[in-house]
Amino acid sequence: MLQKTLEDPWSIMLVASEQAQLMANLAKLINASKTIEIGMYTGYNTLNMALVVPESGQVVACEIDDEYVNIAEPFFKEAGVEDKITVHLQMCIKTLGRGLTLKTLKMHEKIGLHIKHRERWQPITSVLWSGKVVDPAPDDLTSQALDKLNKKLHTDQRIDLSMLTVGNGLTLAIKRYR
Numbered sequence: 001m002l003q004k005t006l007e008d009p010w011s012i013m014l015v016a017s018e019q020a021q022l023m024a025n026l027a028k029l030i031n032a033s034k035t036i037e038i039g040m041y042t043g044y045n046t047l048n049m050a051l052v053v054p055e056s057g058q059v060v061a062c063e064i065d066d067e068y069v070n071i072a073e074p075f076f077k078e079a080g081v082e083d084k085i086t087v088h089l090q091m092c093i094k095t096l097g098r099g100l101t102l103k104t105l106k107m108h109e110k111i112g113l114h115i116k117h118r119e120r121w122q123p124i125t126s127v128l129w130s131g132k133v134v135d136p137a138p139d140d141l142t143s144q145a146l147d148k149l150n151k152k153l154h155t156d157q158r159i160d161l162s163m164l165t166v167g168n169g170l171t172l173a174i175k176r177y178r
């Protein structure tokens with residue numbers, strides 16, 4: 001899957017392997033049985049999650065580009081985890097509107113979603129966006145959105161935050177219980 005993805009002109013979108021490994025370990029730590037991937041791309045992290053959730057586990061993957069779904073699905077099958085994965089080929093907002101409650105929630109902020117969730121923690125990738133979040137250009141809406149999200153999370157009293165300089169930046173937002 002990795003090799004196939006690296007042939008794609010947009011392979012820069014691929015999650016960093018050390019991020020994927022950390023998220024898999026965290027998912028194991030909390031015994032996650034359901035995960036959602038918002039922006040699946042060629043399915044690297046979706047497969048990563050499907051390999052760590054239990055047999056009865058569920059991985060929901062949102063993707064709008066069928067080209068990526070077509071790349072991903074044979075690899076899910078080859079890994080023997082296709083029964084755990086449900087791919088929704090549509091705008092993620094439609095899938096998320098179905099009242100999913102999930103223990104681990106990966107939000108790709110480029111999608112521009114603010115998700116209110118009831119679960120404990122949420123990893124968010126690409127929060128550094130190659131450093132462009134430091135001084136977003138006036139026409140760079142993605143960097144502006146990420147900068148806004150980072151600042152919002154930083155002051156949010158409902159969560160504890162860890163922003164890791166791994167890959168393109170990984171934020172772990174952990175809900176406070178008190």
Ligand SMILES: C[S@@+](CC[C@H](N)C(=O)[O-])C[C@H]1O[C@@H](n2cnc3c(N)ncnc32)[C@H](O)[C@@H]1O
Nearest residue numbers: 013014015039040041044045062063064091092
């Ligand atoms: C940075 S890539 C995700 C990388 C991926 N999570 C991985 O494991 O490597 C973002 C993906 O989100 C998809 N996407 C963008 N907007 C979307 C939307 N509104 N709903 C669903 N998918 C979306 C894009 O087509 C792209 O494949």
